[in-house]
Amino acid sequence: MLEIKNLHARIAEDGTEIIRGLDLTVKAGEVAAIMGPNGSGKSTLSYILSGREDYEVTEGDILYNGESILELDASERAAKGIFLAFQYPVEIPGVATMQFLKVAMNEQRKYRGEDELTTPEFMRRVKEAAANLKIAPDMLRRPLNVGFSGGEKKRAEILQMALLEPKLCVLDETDSGLDIDALRVVADGVNALRSPDRAVVVITHYQRLLDYIVPDTVHVLYRGQVVKSGDKTLAHELEANGYADIIGAAA
Amino acid sequence: MNMQQAIKMTAAESALVDAYTAQIGDLPGDGAVLSLRDTLVHELRTAGLPTRRVEAWHYTDLRTLLRSVPAADSTAFSERVDAIVPGSSVLSVRNGQAELKTIPEGVTARSYSESLIDGSAAAGLAVLGADDAIGRINGGLVRGGLEIAVAEGAELKAPVEIQVVQSHGQAHTRFPVSFGAGAKATVIERHLSTSAEPSFVSSVSDVTLADGADVIWIILQQQGPADTHLGQIRFDLGKDAKLHLFVINAGGKLVRQELHGKASGEGADVTLRGINLLGGDSHTDVTFTLSHEVPHSTSTEIIRNVVFDRAKGVFQGKILVAKDAQKTDAKMSCNTLLLSDEADFSAKPELEIFADDVQCGHGATVADFDRTQLFYLLSRGIPENKARAMLVNAFVAEIVEELEDDEALVEALEGVISAWLEKHA
Ligand SMILES: Nc1ncnc2c1ncn2[C@@H]1O[C@H](COP(=O)(O)OP(=O)(O)O)[C@@H](O)[C@H]1O
Ligand SMILES: [Mg+2]
Numbered sequence: 001m002l003e004i005k006n007l008h009a010r011i012a013e014d015g016t017e018i019i020r021g022l023d024l025t026v027k028a029g030e031v032a033a034i035m036g037p038n039g040s041g042k043s044t045l046s047y048i049l050s051g052r053e054d055y056e057v058t059e060g061d062i063l064y065n066g067e068s069i070l071e072l073d074a075s076e077r078a079a080k081g082i083f084l085a086f087q088y089p090v091e092i093p094g095v096a097t098m099q100f101l102k103v104a105m106n107e108q109r110k111y112r113g114e115d116e117l118t119t120p121e122f123m124r125r126v127k128e129a130a131a132n133l134k135i136a137p138d139m140l141r142r143p144l145n146v147g148f149s150g151g152e153k154k155r156a157e158i159l160q161m162a163l164l165e166p167k168l169c170v171l172d173e174t175d176s177g178l179d180i181d182a183l184r185v186v187a188d189g190v191n192a193l194r195s196p197d198r199a200v201v202v203i204t205h206y207q208r209l210l211d212y213i214v215p216d217t218v219h220v221l222y223r224g225q226v227v228k229s230g231d232k233t234l235a236h237e238l239e240a241n242g243y244a245d246i247i248g249a250a251a
Numbered sequence: 252m253n254m255q256q257a258i259k260m261t262a263a264e265s266a267l268v269d270a271y272t273a274q275i276g277d278l279p280g281d282g283a284v285l286s287l288r289d290t291l292v293h294e295l296r297t298a299g300l301p302t303r304r305v306e307a308w309h310y311t312d313l314r315t316l317l318r319s320v321p322a323a324d325s326t327a328f329s330e331r332v333d334a335i336v337p338g339s340s341v342l343s344v345r346n347g348q349a350e351l352k353t354i355p356e357g358v359t360a361r362s363y364s365e366s367l368i369d370g371s372a373a374a375g376l377a378v379l380g381a382d383d384a385i386g387r388i389n390g391g392l393v394r395g396g397l398e399i400a401v402a403e404g405a406e407l408k409a410p411v412e413i414q415v416v417q418s419h420g421q422a423h424t425r426f427p428v429s430f431g432a433g434a435k436a437t438v439i440e441r442h443l444s445t446s447a448e449p450s451f452v453s454s455v456s457d458v459t460l461a462d463g464a465d466v467i468w469i470i471l472q473q474q475g476p477a478d479t480h481l482g483q484i485r486f487d488l489g490k491d492a493k494l495h496l497f498v499i500n501a502g503g504k505l506v507r508q509e510l511h512g513k514a515s516g517e518g519a520d521v522t523l524r525g526i527n528l529l530g531g532d533s534h535t536d537v538t539f540t541l542s543h544e545v546p547h548s549t550s551t552e553i554i555r556n557v558v559f560d561r562a563k564g565v566f567q568g569k570i571l572v573a574k575d576a577q578k579t580d581a582k583m584s585c586n587t588l589l590l591s592d593e594a595d596f597s598a599k600p601e602l603e604i605f606a607d608d609v610q611c612g613h614g615a616t617v618a619d620f621d622r623t624q625l626f627y628l629l630s631r632g633i634p635e636n637k638a639r640a641m642l643v644n645a646f647v648a649e650i651v652e653e654l655e656d657d658e659a660l661v662e663a664l665e666g667v668i669s670a671w672l673e674k675h676a
Binding site for chain 2: 047050051052053054073074075077078079083084086089090092093094095103104107108111143160164
């Protein structure tokens with residue numbers, strides 16, 4: 001489903017290279033965890049996957065379902081099924097949450113040649129998904145992410161994911177700032193989306209989330225490269241021994 | 252012969268003077284009104300329209316910008332338009348003709364031409380000063396309008412829409428409106444055009460709020476892309492009166508909307524909110540002066556501008572705090588989103604403070620899209636043009652949301668904004 005080949009990317013503004021020859025393959029149905037110390041390029045990778053223009057790909061390619069997506073803009077990638085749950089969800093005063101959800105869902109449907117949702121159908125879906133994630137209706141009446149607590153913001157990201165039904169879900173530190181109950185709700189939300197035609201990339205620092213969302217593969221990112229890959233036991237190893245050994249071997 | 256008559260009139264100046272000459276004998280007014288009209292038009296002829304050398308018109312050189320003025324056409328016809336907020340009482344002036352069909356309880360109204368004919372309008376026709384070009388043009392040529400009084404203590408349930416509809420030609424209207432003590436009302440002064448043909452509109456509203464009156468006054472300017480709109484509102488607030496002024500410019504080619512007022516009573520509170528939606532080759536100027544004349548009065552002004560294409564915008568905001576007006580609290584801000592390289596906005600906030608115990612502040616910024624917000628919307632599959640429109644909309648919608656007590660009003664104004672943006676973005 002996702003094939004990243006020898007990817008090099010830099011910050012467009014000042015040319016600093018952040019991703020330095022990264023290879024990663026994620027198959028349909030797979031849950032891949034990406035771990036790595038702070039500053040190793042995990043968020044940058046997630047932004048590049050979703051098409052943020054602050055970064056420039058200088059070498060290599062990203063294939064999604066066998067086709068390069070480098071020429072697609074962020075909204076096209078989203079409409080094709082790539083979703084990023086942000087590490088820091090963005091507040092937008094003046095944009096109503098419900099209106100935002102409706103526009104996003106319908107624009108993606110339009111792109112795919114599907115009919116727009118009727119208002120009752122839209123309301124039904126939002127209500128159901130919100131109830132599953134224990135999101136209070138009052139939160140949905142506020143402007144987008146404005147005044148949401150850290151945990152509410154993360155849950156709102158998963159709500160969007162559930163409504164947009166993407167094929168490739170990238171979760172950037174969705175676990176940070178969540179207490180154990182919220183973590184469980186969020187993990188359930190992600191697990192509910194697991195299916196043979198969908199892939200999930202979970203970016204995290206901690207083993208904790210991976211107890212609930214059990215990964216098929218684990219990859220360690222360091223200085224813009226995948227320096228080690230393995231199965232879920234690798235996550236346990238990292239938890240026990242830290243990154244030092246792996247980083248040492250890679251350096 | 253007066254030396255000043257030597258100035259060579261521009262096409263627009265000649266057209267205005269000609270419009271007057273052609274209508275002599277037909278323009279309503281008693282002896283006093285007619286002689287005032289003569290004086291005003293004579294001043295226009297000798298001084299001409301203001302240029303950038305006149306400080307108050309520095310950013311809007313009317314003499315250069317006003318290329319032509321369509322001839323007055325009394326046979327012009329325009330269709331009826333629905334109220335912007337459903338359920339409002341509509342008092343309209345269509346092509347200069349007043350229509351008084353739905354006068355709500357607690358309100359009295361008559362056609363302004365009656366006040367011209369009986370001479371009671373004369374005092375109000377005086378200009379505000381030598382640079383009051385709008386007052387001068389309007390006073391010389393005014394034909395119709397409405398004189399409205401809201402009774403003491405009346406609380407109007409639905410908005411009153413003063414609807415000025417012009418299909419083409421010229422319209423010069425006046426609206427003296429008084430609010431009795433403790434009256435509560437929402438008035439929507441709405442200017443619109445029903446055709447793409449050019450029209451020239453001057454309109455002066457003269458608003459007085461007696462003690463404790465609480466008024467929302469919305470000026471909604473939605474004229475056509477070839478129209479000139481010269482608007483002015485004069486206002487005066489008594490003790491503890493509250494005036495919430497809301498100006499939305501969403502049309503017109505050459506627009507100047509002036510707001511000049513006084514907080515004459517202690518505890519008076521003035522709020523100005525302005526939204527300028529500017530596109531094409533339009534030039535739009537909002538000029539505000541407020542004089543705090545007594546202690547303990549307050550004001551806040553927030554202006555948000557969205558400028559596309561080659562449009563130009565101007566905001567001049569001047570707050571005067573008189574020597575005796577201690578404990579005044581005045582705040583002013585003007586934020587602009589420039590959406591093309593050729594778009595332009597000039598902001599000139601000014602404070603003149605003669606008292607020493609006051610709190611006043613002002614700020615002007617030019618904003619850009621927040622890249623992170625834009626990316627967030629794109630990453631949810633919202634195409635870039637739509638995402639940008641949402642952010643522009645959010646930038647101004649925030650201000651409309653302040654009127655949340657009246658949901659229908661908020662919805663109507665948000666509708667105006669999103670319809671405009673859909674057409675221009
Ligand atoms: N837009 C940017 N401007 C400046 N520095 C950036 C930018 N994006 C990423 N970086 C830098 O790139 C490195 C990787 O950052 P990031 O991808 O956020 O790491 P991680 O998510 O693994 O903690 C850091 O040193 C960070 O400061
Ligand atoms: Mg990160």
